[in-house]
Amino acid sequence: MKSIQIKVTVNGEPMSLDVRPYETLLETLRERLHLTGAKEACSLGACGSCTVILDKIPVRACLVLTAEIDGMTVTTIEGLAANGRLHPLQEAFMEKGAVQCGFCTSGMILTAKSLLDREKKPSKDQIVRTISSNVCRCTGYKKIIEAVMTAAERMERT
Amino acid sequence: MILPPFAYARPKTVKKAIALYQGAKGQAVYLAGGTDLVPRIKQRLMCPALSIDLKGIQALKRVTLTRDWLKIGANVTLYDLKNHPVVAKYYPALYESLNTTSCETLQMRGTLGGNVLQDARCLFFNKSDTWRKARGFCLKMGGESCNAVKGARVCFANYASDNAPVLLTLGAEVLLSGIAGDRQIPLLEIFTGKSDSPFTLHNGEILTQILIPAQITKGGYLKLRVRDSIDYPLVGVALSTADGRGRLAVGGIGGKPLLFEFRGDDRGWVERIADEALNQSKPVRNTVLSAAYRKRMVKTLTKRIIKLVMGEDRR
Numbered sequence: 001m002k003s004i005q006i007k008v009t010v011n012g013e014p015m016s017l018d019v020r021p022y023e024t025l026l027e028t029l030r031e032r033l034h035l036t037g038a039k040e041a042c043s044l045g046a047c048g049s050c051t052v053i054l055d056k057i058p059v060r061a062c063l064v065l066t067a068e069i070d071g072m073t074v075t076t077i078e079g080l081a082a083n084g085r086l087h088p089l090q091e092a093f094m095e096k097g098a099v100q101c102g103f104c105t106s107g108m109i110l111t112a113k114s115l116l117d118r119e120k121k122p123s124k125d126q127i128v129r130t131i132s133s134n135v136c137r138c139t140g141y142k143k144i145i146e147a148v149m150t151a152a153e154r155m156e157r158t
Numbered sequence: 159m160i161l162p163p164f165a166y167a168r169p170k171t172v173k174k175a176i177a178l179y180q181g182a183k184g185q186a187v188y189l190a191g192g193t194d195l196v197p198r199i200k201q202r203l204m205c206p207a208l209s210i211d212l213k214g215i216q217a218l219k220r221v222t223l224t225r226d227w228l229k230i231g232a233n234v235t236l237y238d239l240k241n242h243p244v245v246a247k248y249y250p251a252l253y254e255s256l257n258t259t260s261c262e263t264l265q266m267r268g269t270l271g272g273n274v275l276q277d278a279r280c281l282f283f284n285k286s287d288t289w290r291k292a293r294g295f296c297l298k299m300g301g302e303s304c305n306a307v308k309g310a311r312v313c314f315a316n317y318a319s320d321n322a323p324v325l326l327t328l329g330a331e332v333l334l335s336g337i338a339g340d341r342q343i344p345l346l347e348i349f350t351g352k353s354d355s356p357f358t359l360h361n362g363e364i365l366t367q368i369l370i371p372a373q374i375t376k377g378g379y380l381k382l383r384v385r386d387s388i389d390y391p392l393v394g395v396a397l398s399t400a401d402g403r404g405r406l407a408v409g410g411i412g413g414k415p416l417l418f419e420f421r422g423d424d425r426g427w428v429e430r431i432a433d434e435a436l437n438q439s440k441p442v443r444n445t446v447l448s449a450a451y452r453k454r455m456v457k458t459l460t461k462r463i464i465k466l467v468m469g470e471d472r473r
Contacts, residue, residue, distance in 0.1 A: 001164075
């Protein structure tokens with residue numbers, strides 16, 4: 001099958017890729033670019049562990065064909081730290097112990113980031129609503145919500 | 159889970175998309191948000207040779223309010239539509255159904271057209287290829303009999319759009335573009351009533367626009383599901399009223415939503431509608447909840463939504 005050439009920016013780095021037309025964004029990220037922060041769990045769009053940010057919108061990378069995203073910008077968990085400093089969400093997740101096995105964490109953080117990017121001061125209800133797009137099977141939502149609230153407060157102050 | 163090989167095309171016009179479909183000799187699918195389609199292809203419920211991405215067609219992304227209609231391009235995402243000021247003001251039931259469709263992340267990707275044209279679902283159909291092969295293919299896969307109801311010769315899969323029942327209560331119509339040209343028909347006419355092939359659309363036809371009569375309504379939507387965060391409706395009940403008349407629709411059971419009309423000044427209409435909805439709903443054991451429970455919840459949710467929306471206007 002003929003490959004498809006696309007231009008994308010991944011974590012700030014512009015690149016051009018030759019991809020299979022039926023290749024998912026998750027496969028491209030993990031297997032071509034070796035960005036393994038986005039995890040594959042259900043592979044059917046239900047769990048959110050493969051969430052990445054595509055032009056400001058959180059998407060399930062397992063449901064997006066890489067061929068669809070020509071000209072777009074992708075942010076993965078690997079692209080959040082800037083100048084050697086972790087993103088406030090990453091710091092808050094560590095501080096609050098919002099990580100148990102860690103499999104859902106990159107998806108949780110990126111979903112939360114997309115919320116904080118469009119909403120400076122989200123209410124707890126809004127955070128719960130947004131985070132409910134992602135599943136944590138260690139059952140640790142309380143600390144995740146606390147971490148997002150803490151990060152939101154800090155980001156507002158700076 | 160790996161996708162089977164298929165080609166990809168991204169046309170810029172509806173006409174081009176239809177031409178591509180014709181060129182693929184019936185082996186093509188139209189791709190919008192992909193939140194329903196991609197899992198189906200992964201599970202080998204369909205194996206297209208070509209996926210035609212409709213997201214490059216700008217005309218399908220517009221929402222326009224005219225004197226008579228709110229015209230919604232089929233590729234408008236559920237999230238964008240939910241946050242459109244006209245929806246909250248004119249159609250509270252639609253706001254509710256959009257807001258409870260799946261989860262926020264999938265609302266941002268999924269489109270209204272794709273939500274309306276999602277195939278019917280069944281606990282014994284939406285499974286991996288290996289699972290279905292081990293069980294033996296059901297009617298919906300071209301097999302001999304149903305895997306949900308022993309010996310049955312008809313399919314009982316559930317049409318699980320949250321938004322189509324609401325659109326029916328609002329008197330919505332759809333604009334379709336196909337090989338033979340354009341046609342505008344009432345939304346109800348796209349349903350065959352058959353769960354194994356739910357839609358009357360012709361091969362290659364594209365749903366381009368959903369049109370809702372431009373008027374302020376009162377309404378609401380209630381859905382039964384196990385997890386409030388993401389699930390499809392196991393029963394969904396929609397109600398919209400304006401000027402003392404209204405419609406109630408029941409979704410999530412069988413191949414098409416049930417639709418009932420009422421006038422607020424009919425005596426005893428609440429009981430009549432609740433009983434009709436109960437009697438006509440025929441759930442079977444093909445979801446994670448029992449058929450008996452879902453059937454009882456039809457009446458419960460019907461009365462609850464009427465109370466919520468109509469309040470003291472009920473008789």
